[in-house]
Amino acid sequence: MKKINELSIKLDNRSLYLRSLVVKCLFGGGRGHMGSAMSLIEILRVMYDYVLKYNPKKPHFLKRDRLILSKGHGCLALYAILADKKFFDKKILNSASRFNSILGGHPEFGKVPGVEASTGALGHGPAIGLGMAIAAKLKNLNYKTFIVVGDGEINEGSFWETSMIASKYKLDNFHIIIDYNKIQSYGKTKEVLDLEPLKYKLESFGYKVDEVNGHNIVNLKNYFMKLKKKLKKSTALICHTVKGKGFPFAENNPFWHHKNFFTDKEVSEINKYLGKNRL
Numbered sequence: 001m002k003k004i005n006e007l008s009i010k011l012d013n014r015s016l017y018l019r020s021l022v023v024k025c026l027f028g029g030g031r032g033h034m035g036s037a038m039s040l041i042e043i044l045r046v047m048y049d050y051v052l053k054y055n056p057k058k059p060h061f062l063k064r065d066r067l068i069l070s071k072g073h074g075c076l077a078l079y080a081i082l083a084d085k086k087f088f089d090k091k092i093l094n095s096a097s098r099f100n101s102i103l104g105g106h107p108e109f110g111k112v113p114g115v116e117a118s119t120g121a122l123g124h125g126p127a128i129g130l131g132m133a134i135a136a137k138l139k140n141l142n143y144k145t146f147i148v149v150g151d152g153e154i155n156e157g158s159f160w161e162t163s164m165i166a167s168k169y170k171l172d173n174f175h176i177i178i179d180y181n182k183i184q185s186y187g188k189t190k191e192v193l194d195l196e197p198l199k200y201k202l203e204s205f206g207y208k209v210d211e212v213n214g215h216n217i218v219n220l221k222n223y224f225m226k227l228k229k230k231l232k233k234s235t236a237l238i239c240h241t242v243k244g245k246g247f248p249f250a251e252n253n254p255f256w257h258h259k260n261f262f263t264d265k266e267v268s269e270i271n272k273y274l275g276k277n278r279l
Helices: 013-029 034-038 041-051 072-084 090-095 124-138 157-168 189-193 198-204 217-226 264-272
Strands: 066-069 145-150 174-180 208-213 235-240
Touching (some): 013 034, 013 041, 013 072, 013 090, 013 264, 034 072, 041 145, 041 217, 066 072, 066 124, 072 090, 072 145, 124 145, 124 157, 124 174, 174 198, 198 208, 198 235
Parallel strands (some): 066 145, 174 235, 208 235
């Protein structure tokens, strides 16, 4: 049987469509973290399509679930799904990363509807989410807090400090989701700072830990449906993903971590893999 991180999966039209919205941001602004966004698409898709309680017309209503994209440089994927869910007009995607746009290179709370925290200083998202989860307990509010982190991000000590506190208070409304694409900005996580054995490390910090193929919609849905049961502890989901997923020339290629410009050939290649969603 193949390991989870070796499983391949064909992207359906919705996943390709959401990728086309990310590409709108990339082409509109002429730059952005392409590889980092593409590994996140299916995770965010399942969260917003099936899991989270939210209201685009009232993005701050008190009983909403909170999702924090702590991996802030992957924000183009979040912008795509928020625009798709009508938190703001899709036309704004074309202005991403441009001067005076609400859509910066990292997400900003108070500027982008639906964004729960300004992130990009890696390791901060879990601590912010921890505060939200504790607040829910103190105020007797029945919302869940989900924090999406990158694998390189959990090199940060603040991630593990937060984990100890979540375990201490048995926060069953605090859920970590790890985008484990195994490549950081300049190299493989195994070479920069090896995280393995990641599952056992997380368990030793008090999490209920599971692993899935982070591009498999069915597996992701099944996992999050199980979270409706009371576990009496925090959870961590290791999502095995592919950086640059959906674009073979960019997959597992650190060169596509961030792009400052796109050649005509690159534009053509990107469009080739969007199918009928080409721009």
